[in-house]
Amino acid sequence: xxxxxxxxxxxxxxxxxxxxxxxxxxxxxxxxxxxxxxxxxxxxxxxxxxxxxxxxxxxxxxxxxxxxxxxxxxxxxxxxxxxxxxxxxxxxxxxxxxxxxxxxxxxxxxxxxxxxxxxxxxxxxxxxxxxxxxxxxxxxxxxxxxxxxxxxxxxxxxxxxxxxxxxxxxxxxxxxxxxxxxxxxxxxxxxxxxxxxxxxxxxxxxxxxxx
Amino acid sequence: xxxxxxxxxxxxxxxxxxxxxxxxxxxxxxxxxxxxxxxxxxxxxxxxxxxxxxxxxxxxxxxxxxxxxxxxxxxxxxxxxxxxxxxxxxxxxxxxxxxxxxxxxxxxxxxxxxxxxxxxxxxxxxxxxxxxxxxxxxxxxxxxxxxxxxxxxxxxxxxxxxxxxxxxxxxxxxxxxxxxxxxxxxxxxxxxxxxxxxxxxxxxxxxxxxx
DNA sequence: GCAAAGCCCGGGACAATGTCCCGGTTGTCC
DNA sequence: GGACAACCGGGACATTGTCCCGGGCTTTGC
Numbered sequence: 446x447x448x449x450x451x452x453x454x455x456x457x458x459x460x461x462x463x464x465x466x467x468x469x470x471x472x473x474x475x476x477x478x479x480x481x482x483x484x485x486x487x488x489x490x491x492x493x494x495x496x497x498x499x500x501x502x503x504x505x506x507x508x509x510x511x512x513x514x515x516x517x518x519x520x521x522x523x524x525x526x527x528x529x530x531x532x533x534x535x536x537x538x539x540x541x542x543x544x545x546x547x548x549x550x551x552x553x554x555x556x557x558x559x560x561x562x563x564x565x566x567x568x569x570x571x572x573x574x575x576x577x578x579x580x581x582x583x584x585x586x587x588x589x590x591x592x593x594x595x596x597x598x599x600x601x602x603x604x605x606x607x608x609x610x611x612x613x614x615x616x617x618x619x620x621x622x623x624x625x626x627x628x629x630x631x632x633x634x635x636x637x638x639x640x641x642x643x644x645x646x647x648x649x650x651x652x653x654x655x656x
Numbered sequence: 657x658x659x660x661x662x663x664x665x666x667x668x669x670x671x672x673x674x675x676x677x678x679x680x681x682x683x684x685x686x687x688x689x690x691x692x693x694x695x696x697x698x699x700x701x702x703x704x705x706x707x708x709x710x711x712x713x714x715x716x717x718x719x720x721x722x723x724x725x726x727x728x729x730x731x732x733x734x735x736x737x738x739x740x741x742x743x744x745x746x747x748x749x750x751x752x753x754x755x756x757x758x759x760x761x762x763x764x765x766x767x768x769x770x771x772x773x774x775x776x777x778x779x780x781x782x783x784x785x786x787x788x789x790x791x792x793x794x795x796x797x798x799x800x801x802x803x804x805x806x807x808x809x810x811x812x813x814x815x816x817x818x819x820x821x822x823x824x825x826x827x828x829x830x831x832x833x834x835x836x837x838x839x840x841x842x843x844x845x846x847x848x849x850x851x852x853x854x855x856x857x858x859x860x861x862x863x864x865x866x867x
Numbered sequence: 868g869c870a871a872a873g874c875c876c877g878g879g880a881c882a883a884t885g886t887c888c889c890g891g892t893t894g895t896c897c
Numbered sequence: 898g899g900a901c902a903a904c905c906g907g908g909a910c911a912t913t914g915t916c917c918c919g920g921g922c923t924t925t926g927c
Binding site: 538541542544545546557560561563564567568569570571572573574576577578580581584611613641642643644645646647648649652 | 756772778787788791795853855856858859860863
């Protein structure tokens with residue numbers, strides 16, 4: 446049976462040792478190598494040829510996010526599974542933007558960790574319970590805002606749509622056969638209903654709501 | 657050992673039968689019940705008390721997305737794992753917005769399916785290989801646009817950040833100890849570099865780029 | 868040392884944006 | 898008929914954004 450070759454990246458030697466001991470008895474996994482910084486990880490991957498990189502985020506020098514970004518860019522077949530203490534939106538979404546295939550908090554039980562490594566190796570994406578909540582919150586949060594979208598009149602919806610393609614008031618007026626002043630007034634009442642102060646926010650809200 | 661109680665929701669009886677036969681020998685899983693429509697699933701969950709609902713999307717009447725949305729709203733402790741043939745962005749992100757904890761394509765191998773059910777039951781989020789690509793594509797797509805982000809001066813970045821929280825020019829000026837006129841000029845040059853015409857577009861671009 | 872380039876700071880003049888008033892017209896519902 | 902809302906627009910005013918201008922500052926290179 447082909448074992449999954451894992452590269453450990455973490456600046457804390459004790460943690461690497463613990464992780465290594467934890468994963469050693471697992472049949473389907475083998476620790477191919479360890480790195481203590483992002484730079485070192487990037488230097489190693491070419492020779493080590495890991496299937497999965499277990500990446501910490503908080504490291505001196507090049508952080509895990511930057512390392513992940515370069516790693517997935519230069520070695521698209523290698524999957525990155527983030528294993529971090531950081532349980533906040535910024536860290537999670539930065540890792541996702543960088544191309545990580547999974548995100549598990551340090552402190553996860555062994556079974557969860559092994560399952561995550563196997564899943565990521567198989568091309569799946571997997572996120573620990575706390576992270577999963579953030580992820581679904583991200584998407585259902587969008588849906589929730591959509592539900593809360595206030596009711597606009599036909600004219601207002603029409604104008605908001607044109608506004609969302611970044612047309613100016615005079616252009617909108619010309620296209621709808623209205624006076625520029627009328628458009629400005631409609632725009633103003635749209636802002637009031639959306640509880641926003643200017644075009645910028647209005648368009649942001651409209652986009653978020655899949656308008 | 658506590659088995660995971662699974663409710664199967666699919667309008668195709670043969671598929672339910674196959675799935676049931678596939679999962680029956682699995683120790684940690686028990687099929688608690690089956691439903692052939694979204695409505696039926698919603699009616700059943702109260703009595704069946706499943707841990708995980710295996711949800712098809714394309715069903716007559718109430719689709720899987722609507723059923724998922726109501727299910728997670730009324731029973732937050734129940735996890736929904738979508739098992740669908742649909743491999744397109746609209747289906748995937750609609751399911752995520754509805755609150756699904758996972759998404760696996762029909763045709764997944766048994767091991768992957770079992771792993772997904774176990775992971776979802778544990779509160780994790782998991783996505784099959786094809787879906788994982790869409791998910792990372794969603795986030796790294798944002799990142800990719802960021803790479804094309806033009807270079808701004810230190811002052812310009814600073815002002816763009818404040819602008820992105822919807823502050824007005826006078827407020828920004830006051831906060832940075834500048835004249836309102838200077839801020840306007842900086843803002844103007846930011847627009848030029850971003851190739852946009854107004855605040856609205858500039859903020860949109862900045863947000864897309866994870867600025 | 869000195870010039871060129873780039874950033875930063877601001878003013879002037881002007882057009883577009885947005886706000887808070889106002890009045891008038893057209894429907895619709897009771 | 899009367900109440901109500903959507904729609905259209907004007908007046909006056911502050912804010913925003915554009916295209917000029919010039920002066921002070923540091924960095925780079927000859």
